[in-house]
Each structure stands twice: as C-alpha cells, then as structure tokens.
Amino acid sequence: MRLAFAIALAASLLGLSTPLLATSGATSGSDRSVVRFAQVAALEGPAGALGQGLRLGLLAAFEEANRAGGVNGRKIRMDSFDDGYEPTRSAAEVEKMLADDRYLALVGQVGTPTAKATLPVAAAAGMPMIGPLTGADFLRAPWVSNVANIRASYDTETEAWIAYLVDALGKDRIAVLYQDDGFGQVGLEGVRRALKKRGLTPVAEGNYTRNTLAVKVALLNIRKANPDAVVMVAAYKPVAEFVRVGRKLGFTPQLVNISFVGSRALSEELGPAGEGIIVSQVVPFPGDTSLPVVAEYQAALKAVDAEAAPEFVSLEGYLAGRVALKALEKAGPFPTRAKMLAALDQLGDLDLGGLHLVFGPGDNQGLDQVFLTRISADGAFEPVEIPAPAPASPDEPAPEPAPEPKS
DSSP states (O other): OHHHHHHHHHHHHTTOOOOOOOOTTGGGTTTSSEEEEEEEEOOSSTTHHHHHHHHHHHHHHHHHHHHTTOBTTBEEEEEEEEOTTOHHHHHHHHHHHHTSTTEEEEEOOBOHHHHHHHHHHHHHTTOOEEOOBOOOGGGGOTTOOSEEBOSOOHHHHHHHHHIIIIIITOOOOEEEEEESSHHHHHHHHHHHHHHHTTTOOOSEEEEEOTTSOOOHHHHHHHHHTOOSEEEEESOHHHHHHHHHHHHHTTOOOEEEEOGGGOHHHHHHHHGGGGTTOEEEESSOOTTOTTSHHHHHHHHHHHHHOTTOOOOHHHHHHHHHHHHHHHHHHHHOSSOOHHHHHHHHHTOOEEESSSOEEEOBTTBOBOOOOOEEEEEOTTSOEEEOOOOOOOOOOTTSOOOOOOOOOOO
C-alpha cells in the first residue's frame, strides 16, 4: 500500500495519471465507500419497457437502503447498459462491465437469449447474476452457482395456462404464438409437454422474429386452425400487433400471455382492445398493500419517482434489489464477488415482509408461485377465478394435488 501511495503521489506531482494498482480487495470495489451493481438489459426497443421497469424497481430498493444509511456503511449505486435485447450485444456489454472492477454483481437482466449468451461469461469471471427476468430452466440447473432467480420457471407458467384452459374450461384446441429464439422455444416446449400430459397437441404453431412486429403470417396460419385459445410466448409489442390485426379479422379466441410480456406495457399498448386478455404472473399483485413488502415497495417507488404507478415488472425489480441487498449484507463489510457468491449460496429462507423466498442446495429459485390475471375494461388487472375441474369418472384416476407454493 505504501508503494502504491508513493507511485500515485509521484505521478500526481509530475502531472501524470496512473491506474489504481489492483489488490485482492480492489478487484470488486471492496475498498470503496460505494458498492456498484450493473444492469445489462433491454432499455429501448420492443422489450425496453421490461428493462426500464426492472431498473425502476431496483433503484427503488437501493435508494430505500441508502436512505437508511446503506449496507455495512456503504451506499449502493447501479449503472444500466442497454443491450437492445440482442445476445451478442449483451455478451459484449457484460464483458466490458466485467473488466471494470467497480461492479460487484449483475442485476435485472432481461430475456432468455441474452441470459444464455451472458451466463458463461459471468460464470467464468465469478460474477453473480441476481434477478434475471426469465424463467428459462438452464438458469435453474443445480450446478448453476452464480445465479439467484426470483421468479418461477416458464414450465410452471405454461402448466398453469393449460391447466386452466383444458382442465378448468374444457378447451382442447390450443394454438401457440412464440418468439423464434431460445425464449420462444422454451415456452413452446413447455406448452407441448403440458398438452401431452392431457393427450393433446397444439392445433397450430406460429412464430415471429425477435425485435420485430412481423406476426401477420403466424396470425393467418393460426387463424386457419380455428383454435379455442392462443397461448403466447412473446414480448408486448408483437403481442399487441397480433391482437390488433386479429381483431380486424374478427379473430377473437381466448388469449393467454406469459409474464415476460410485461403486463402494464401490454395493457397500455392495447388500451380498450386488451380487455379479457389473460397474463400469468410470478410476483404478488403490486397493489396488494396487505402484504408488507408490497406496501414497502409502493413507498420506495414513490420516493424515486412520484409519478410511477405500481406494476408487476417494477415490483419484480424491487424484490431482486432486496435479495441483492440481503446478499450484500451477508457478504460483510469488505464485499467481493466471491463473497457475494458465497452469500447467495447461504440465503436460505428469506422473509421479505410477508413474502417468503426459499433458496437451498440445488435450488436457486426463490418463488414458485404462478397465478393468472385478466385485463379489465379499465386496463387494470384482476385475478382470474379458476373453476374447479369436472369430477373424474370412476374409471379415471384422480388428479394429483398441486404443489404448495412458497409464498
């Protein structure tokens, strides 16, 4: 340290600049009074509302902590970088961020294809990834040790869709619209598995290219199959285009969307045309202040943006921020990336104000709950009442009970 100080002093006296010499503590900024997280996510384009929503929720959590004095005496900061929801660009941004020793962890990424591109890069560098907005199974594999997932998996969501449509409503002609990439394929396979369990297959499958609104061909092909319902593994702008064109053609089956669609963004994009569309959710209702963590979220959100309305994506970001802060607290007064990884491995059962997230050996996913919501006439979201399935005939086995949710 004396040598480093002497070099820096000499450089300053000579009017030169020199990089800070690396030490074991400085490799992740642990020698500084500020802890920095990095968000690499879609901040613009067809998925931009998702990255912006997560960012707002994360900032709400971090500024809430800062108002209380920070964590272990350090203030929290977050820098956000736009990856355009493109895997190659996302990996490049993460590599640049990894080269900067100021950043302790990645938070609030958006999407399956981008996560697939960045996971190997982050894992090789020992960089934690907290709260990615994706339900992809590869992030939940028992051997993935640098990821803390907040939300339930896409398989859980797609099973909930088919259980509702087929078991509860008796619909058996189900079509699928999916994004033609890793995200869409994961959801498509989940739908196929859920239907196969019930002796069914999709009556039609249509796809579109990521970051485009080119859904018309898929819509026309799906429409020919005359489905009872269309389940959608897609972002909000392509979904909105599908709905608008479909309405003009008189195509009005029940539409069901994955949580990744971005509920509020979809509702605002469609306006009155969104009424009746179902969206699955993986976090509590953002207006349910009977849950203490939601009341805390609302207050924290208002403190960073008085005009912001509570919604599902920013609540998910807030929960991810709270988990990051818990890990930071456990990492001690001199946090490093390695200490953050160890802390994430020891999260256990977290009670975030009445919402329980459970982590454990081989289980890096905090919440398992999925529930269905419907867009109402005023653009708000209401819970879907699920009727009990018809009783089985004496020759049919009784259905297995649903697993108890973690929250």
